[in-house]
Amino acid sequence: MNLQLTDLLLLSALCIAAALFWRAQKIRESALLATRRHCQREDVMLLDETVALRRVRVRRDPGRGLCLLRCYSFEFTVTGGERYQGETRMLGPRVLNITLPPHRFSPEDQRLH
Numbered sequence: 554m555n556l557q558l559t560d561l562l563l564l565s566a567l568c569i570a571a572a573l574f575w576r577a578q579k580i581r582e583s584a585l586l587a588t589r590r591h592c593q594r595e596d597v598m599l600l601d602e603t604v605a606l607r608r609v610r611v612r613r614d615p616g617r618g619l620c621l622l623r624c625y626s627f628e629f630t631v632t633g634g635e636r637y638q639g640e641t642r643m644l645g646p647r648v649l650n651i652t653l654p655p656h657r658f659s660p661e662d663q664r665l666h
Contacts, residue, residue, distance in 0.1 A: 581606065584625045584641045584648070591641075591651045592629055600628040604641055612644060620645035631657055 585604050592599040604625035612622040623643045628636045637656045642649040 580623060580643055580646055581625070583646065584623070584643050587648045588625070588627050588639070588641045588651060591653075595653060597629045597631050597637075597653070597656070598633075600630055600636060603627065607640075614644055617645060622649070629653065629656075 581604065585602075588604055589599055589602075604627045606623060607626045608622075608624040610622045611619055614620040621644075625641045625643070627639050627641065629639055630636055635657065637654055639651065639653045641651045
C-alpha cells in the first residue's frame with residue numbers, strides 16, 4: 554500500500570478534528586457537572602439535565618494565553634410552573650462563572666424537590 558502526502562494530511566486532519574471534538578465534549582461534561590452542583594446549592598431544579606452551547610469566542614486567559622470562551626445555556630425551575638434560563642461560562646477547561654437570572658422563590662412546601 555502506497556500512501557501519498559495528501560492521504561497523510563487528510564488522516565492528520567481527521568485525527569485533529571476527532572481530538573478537538575473529544576476535548577469539547579469533556580469541557581461540556583464539566584460545564585454540566587458544575588451547573589448541576591450550582592443548581593443544587595441554589596435550591597433550584599435543573600431542567601432536561603443538559604447544557605446547550607450558545608457561543609464560542611477567543612479570549613485571553615492571564616495564565617494560559619489564548620483560550621476558547623464557551624457559553625452554555627440551561628433551563629431551571631423553582632416550582633415547575635416557570636422556566637428560567639441561566640448561563641455557564643467556561644474559559645478553556647475551567648468554569649468562569651454560572652449565572653442565574655432573577656427568579657421567584659417559593660415556600661419550602663411548594664418546591665418540586
